[in-house]
Amino acid sequence: MAMQVTRERTSGKGTIYRISGPVVTAQGINSRMYDVVFVGKEQLMGEVIEIQGDKTIVQVYEDTSGVRPGEPVVETGRPLVVELGPGLLTSIYDGIQRPLVVLKDKMGDFITRGVQAPGLDHAKKWDFKPTVKKGDAVQPGTILGEVQETPTIVHRVMVPPDAKPSKVRDIKAGKFTIDEVIGTLDDGTELRMMHKWPVRVPRPNEEKLRPEIPLITGQRILDGLFPVAKGGTAAIPGPFGSGKTVTQQTLAKWSDAEIVVYIGCGERGNEMTEVLTEFPELKDPKTGGPLMNRTVLIANTSNMPVAAREASVYTGITIAEYYRDMGYDVSLMADSTSRWAEAMREISSRLEEMPGEEGYPAYLAAKLAEFYERAGRVKTLSGKFGSVTVIGAVSPPGGDFNEPVTQNTLRIVKVFWALDAKLAQRRHFPSINWLNSYSLYQDSLNDWFAKNVGQEFLDLRAWAMDALQQEAELQDIVQLVGSDSLPAEQQVTLEVTRMLREIFLQQNAFHPIDTFAPLERQLKILRAIKRYEVLSKEALARGVPVRTIGSVKSKSELGKARFEQDFDKAYEVVMSGMEQEFKVMEAA
Ligand SMILES: Nc1ncnc2c1ncn2[C@@H]1O[C@H](COP(=O)(O)OP(=O)(O)OP(=O)(O)O)[C@@H](O)[C@H]1O
Ligand SMILES: [Mg+2]
Incomplete structure (x- = not known):
């Protein structure tokens, strides 16, 4: 897209020269890239996306059918912004922050055009509790106070990121709309619970x-x-x-x-x-x-x-x-x-x-x-x-x-x-x-996991990945000759990876317990499967037939445990059961 930065922001009027679906070419205006303009008799909102000499090309956020060349184009001299303040949470918006409920009320089920609706409710009063006081030094981004936005989320009202460092001249407490002034800075800046920000510009951080x-x-x-x-x-x-x-x-x-x-x-x-x-x-x-x-x-x-x-x-x-x-x-x-x-x-x-x-x-x-x-x-x-x-x-x-x-x-x-x-x-x-x-991210997260879950979790992760890789390689052989002709060790590996797939990797998003597994539970499931592998290999060494090993009940019990409300208890039962089952296994 051609970008011309020398243009000054203006707010004049021009006319439509050409229309192609959502793309409208205007002449006689002098907007800058990404400025908002209103197009046609119905004042459809659009954004400048290209400038070619005296022609300004606009993408329009509404259906342009029926719009004709010669209709007016009005400049706003400002970019596409969103309103930021309390009331965002729980909202459902279209792509340009028009609340869908308000749109529906205004338009019914038929989409009429040119409807403008602000992103936030400007009539609602919010209870503002300041956390700064008169004379405090503030910077762009400084938190001025709090509003209970929803039952669980506290909204922190900030000095807009594009303000200048200053001091609080005065600050109020109480119920205000987002348009009312809740305080002023020494440089005269008026503070409100809302500020606007251009959507295409990343917000600054330290x-x-x-x-x-x-x-x-x-x-x-x-x-x-x-x-x-x-x-x-x-x-x-x-x-x-x-x-x-x-x-x-x-x-x-x-x-x-x-x-x-x-x-x-x-x-x-x-x-x-x-x-x-x-x-x-x-x-x-x-x-x-x-x-x-x-x-x-x-x-x-x-x-x-x-x-x-x-x-x-x-x-x-x-x-x-x-x-x-x-x-x-x-x-x-x-x-x-x-x-x-x-x-x-x-x-x-x-x-x-x-x-x-x-x-x-x-x-x-x-x-x-x-x-x-x-x-x-x-x-x-x-x-x-x-x-x-x-x-x-x-x-x-x-x-x-x-x-x-x-x-x-x-x-x-x-x-x-x-x-x-x-x-x-x-x-x-x-x-x-x-x-x-x-x-x-694995490498940069290792320290966190080691500290908060334990190095064991990382070791088990590496072990599981390795086993799953081996399974993929064995699968080719199994397809050709069947798993029974594999060496006993490898048959055990396949049993282990089946457990990994069915008990660890599979997870039912719609089951009330299984849908969420805390890290501690994830660790325990991996630990149990690994224990099964260790016990199986010991049993093999004692001469226990692979079929006997494969038929232990605690395997399916572990599969069921992940659906249990009291997982920890079920897990203990499975683990002691598994130890017992292997203990009594006899060589062929
Ligand atoms: N974790 C899960 N647990 C249980 N069922 C699932 C899970 N993930 C997907 N499904 C099943 O798969 C179906 C399709 O999933 P989903 O709608 O998320 O697919 P999609 O990739 O978004 O499809 P589309 O391309 O159509 O948008 C779901 O309705 C559900 O039955
Ligand atoms: Mg989908």
Whole structure:
């Protein structure tokens, strides 16, 4: 995209010269790149994405059918911003932060155009409790006070990041709307509970930190084998129906992020409808209340124009950074980023840009990188620690990972959870392929795991990965000659890896107990399987036939234990049972 930075921000008027779907060419205006303009008689909102001489090219966030050349174009002289303040949590927005409920009330089920609705409720009063006092020195990002935003989340009101260091001249306590002034700084700056921020500009922080704390998900295959760091990036590519959405929602519910930003880009026609009806119903397992109390949902339904979908990821990540700046751990899920990339492709083709691979614009890789780079664990401007973890689903057409969106994503993200259609068909869930997946955070997270769970967990992880690799190699032989003709040792290995797959890797997202496994439980399951291996090898050495070893009951008992409310007790029973079973085994 051509960028011309010498233009001054203006707020004049021009006319439409040409329309091509969501892309409108205007003349007679002098806006800068990424400025917002209003297009046509209905004042449809759009954003400048290219400037060619005296022509300004705008992507429009609403359907442009019926709009004609010659209609007016009005400049605003400002970029696309989001409103940041209390009331974000529990909201459901479109890609440009218009609340869907308000839109629906204004438009009914028919989409009328040119509806403008602010992101936050400007009438509602919030109870503000200052944490600074008159005379205190403040910096950009300094926390001024608190608002109980939802029953569980305290909203920290900050000095806007683009303000100047100053001192508090006065600060109030009590009930205010987000537009009312709650205080002033010595330099005259008026303080409110809300500030605006341009979505395409990353919010500043003091320092980016090393990714050395894991995001605990309670998903055994993720925490155990392919962990993501708080502030890290992960991709979940997978074919149709392989479990992308279930995985994302499980992470939203269970991971130890305090705030969730969920960007849904309608896959199938009705999938977003499902998200819109199901998400507000989801329970927060930590509080028993609605998950929405700590969630912001951004929904792109299939009848929304592509440009709004293009913008939605920026809207989402800006909101995520805002809660990070309050000192929260935030996780952002985008389901699926392929729909976002397709929006870019459509706009690019309307611009008649030179297409890159498979018609995607040449800047696809750069856009993906720009988005994922906004993840991170940081020291905030106010000296707190916060993080944004970004987890993007990718839906490659036909499930072929050799396509541009998957490939470019993999070059950027540090964790790859590869969903596998074959596993899903076999009802092995989560159908994450343990041979293709990886985490590049493992090394930097080792210290944390060793300190908080124990070195044993890391040793067991290495052992399990190794056994699963061996299984993959043995599988070829088994296919040819059957497992009975393998040496007894290797038959034991296959038994062990079957346990690893069925008891450790498989996890039922819909079972009330199995859906979440604390690290301690993950450790115990691995320890039990490893113990089975040790006892089996000892028994083999004593001359016990492999068939006898394979038929121990405690194996299936362990499988059942993971569904038990009182797992620890069930585990003790299984373990002593296993010791006993092996003790009484006799040589042939
Ligand atoms: N962890 C899991 N536990 C139990 N069932 C699962 C799990 N993951 C996926 N499934 C099953 O697989 C089905 C499809 O999953 P999901 O809708 O997440 O796939 P998807 O990859 O998002 O599909 P699409 O490409 O259509 O968006 C679910 O409805 C569920 O029955
Ligand atoms: Mg899905």
